[in-house]
Amino acid sequence: MPAGERGPTAIRGRLLWYVADPDTEGPAARRYLEDGLLVVERGLIRAVGPAGDLLPALPDGTPVSDHRPHLVVPGFIDAHIHYPQTQVVASYGAMLLDWLERYTFVEEQRFADPGHAAAGARFFLDELLRNGTTTASIYCTVHAGSAEALFAESERRDTRMIAGKVMMDRGAPPGLLDTAESGYRDTKALIARWHRRGRQLYAISPRFALTSSPAQLDATGRLVAEHPDCHLQTHISENLREIEAVAAAYPEERDYTAVYERFGLLGPRSLMGHCLHLSEDELRRFHAADAVAVFCPTSNTFLGSGLFDWGRIRDPRRPIRVAVATDIGGGTSYSMLRTMGEAYKVLHLQGQSLTPDAAFHAMTRGNAVALGLDGVIGSFEPGRECDAVVLDSRATPAAAHRMERARTIEEELFVLTTLGDDRSVAATYVMGEVAHRQ
């Protein structure tokens, strides 16, 4: 019986979510119910509260999935990931530009084959759900078919995904190039077909300034202007050689950010990975545009790109919104838990702290806010879509042993981001239905 025709269901467990940013609001931003209940109807959260209060009011026979003693938190959100790079992960020795050429562009050419793209999309979404990620902002390849395959698979699972075909009209092998015109046209067609179809959303996706000509970035600006509710995702200021090459390719622009500004690509729906080497002036303009800096710790360290300076990025004089992400395949883990564990280290190396609350907020409500989707996902409030992850803090011997000494919820959250991985994900719910169970 399809969910739409059924009565309510319920998920019981130790519920934890955020209603504000713990960096500014402190622990009051967190909601925690030791024995909580999520009541779900037609995929949406109808009620949330103590199980003792809500259970008596449920219709007789309402199915209740009891996950105690596990934590139940909103589904993780990954703000930057490349689905055609699941076989690029763990490619040795290169930094960004060589890594693209030696590994990534080789693998991405295979996605011209619709069968390969379909199989890749299946593996990719299986792996996201196994890791508790229910929403991601996804780069496909240049081939329109790669985006078709991803959206079709996501629609089948009813997951809320944001994706777009990459636009590249130079700086890559011929099999990976579109043109300013075809990139524009294919993107328009994909937006018409997929944007807001069910839970699917489109992200206009020029790869970055080196692989798009000014003509293509100009066409991209038209797409953004014509579809202001689509996201725009691209790369900026990841690697020092990349930055030099962009300066050489766009000698008339004063800096990297100016390239995107010139074509109208810097705005509140712009998801900009990786913002490692931006100047103070560029940061001011990011703030003014309300653009989002996307922090991908395992990728930044794996590719030797640099350390994301979150403290500087969120300088209260001109704060910039931050999203967090895995960046598979430059990143090394699909797990947002491991991603936040690495984020902690990246910040600590710079004398900064990432609290357990800040980490859990970032991968749930924080990313939802950054994506402009906090009215829809990222927290457990009535009316939100019910995507959730069930977390077992004792999933490995090392974690179970450590948890014997954990006294507070903050400690438990920190154990999860420091020692946790896909094994910590006992189950994943999409629209109130089990989409993965260990």
Next chain:
Amino acid sequence: MPAGERGPTAIRGRLLWYVADPDTEGPAARRYLEDGLLVVERGLIRAVGPAGDLLPALPDGTPVSDHRPHLVVPGFIDAHIHYPQTQVVASYGAMLLDWLERYTFVEEQRFADPGHAAAGARFFLDELLRNGTTTASIYCTVHAGSAEALFAESERRDTRMIAGKVMMDRGAPPGLLDTAESGYRDTKALIARWHRRGRQLYAISPRFALTSSPAQLDATGRLVAEHPDCHLQTHISENLREIEAVAAAYPEERDYTAVYERFGLLGPRSLMGHCLHLSEDELRRFHAADAVAVFCPTSNTFLGSGLFDWGRIRDPRRPIRVAVATDIGGGTSYSMLRTMGEAYKVLHLQGQSLTPDAAFHAMTRGNAVALGLDGVIGSFEPGRECDAVVLDSRATPAAAHRMERARTIEEELFVLTTLGDDRSVAATYVMGEVAHRQ
């Protein structure tokens, strides 16, 4: 039937080990047998070679454990780990000195109880073997009983472990202090009882200059002089505040290294964690003394201590020997695979490369050389003790998917250090016997 009374046994698989340092000798340093056999008798390797050559010569009925298609490599060696810190791992927010005070010293006091120490030793050795680590250089607590418990448990398993009771006579809670005299006496007694008893080895273990008075370091120097074949393990130059505090505590010494030199603690059996901020002059003296710098990547990043500059440490004008280690509980993983994955990132952030061969060499033969045990463990040569790890490169969906595209053994090794963890360890052998099987 005890192993000593039995005939030979054999381990079959894709055997891989090193006979030299791949950093200087290149791929010729690696031995690889696609279908290899290790013949074991009384725990020692009697023969190693292609299975096709060796199988016909085995006595009828010789038990052969066939691990194909898995890799079989020498047991991993962890050159710096604290067994009383398995419940300190993942403690939030502090750098070294605060971290010791807020978390570590609290947990270590519990090891005054022999029952707690015995249970801790069991968990610890289980976890090492689950991760493929068959030898480690281990810090116990200040309590002689903590070392007793560890050695007793290691002897029961016949693992080759190096361990020592920590010496601290100041800078810690009263329950964790010995005195110059009692530290000397207890260490002497432990050496007499455990050093070279079966496979056990003793490491003289003054924690570091801030927790030992000059009188205790002087007594430590006597221990080193009286027991030149014991290891000496301590900490140096991990954290900038620690370095300042040592300068204040030893104002008469020109630098941190000079404190240990003054008491005769810097020599070829000295295992010095973490060497992050040594001056060029100190590095020259490390080279002259042939001391070992111990690199603990997950600890250095987790505690925000800094990035180990391997390139500088091994400067060919005054190369210093390096060992690699987890440093649980400052470190975040028991897995030497994950440790080398993090080492790769730490080096890449500094524009350096850690090749897959260098990583696998480091955690096997490289660490054996650094510990002066390369005649005994760390490679598959006849006469060596047969400690081995069976590695499944496809242990998780992400790794299996990535391995579909791996073409070379180097790629496979890199996938193991980038995506692998305890799940990659299909089995662990100690002295030719299965000590862990997944």
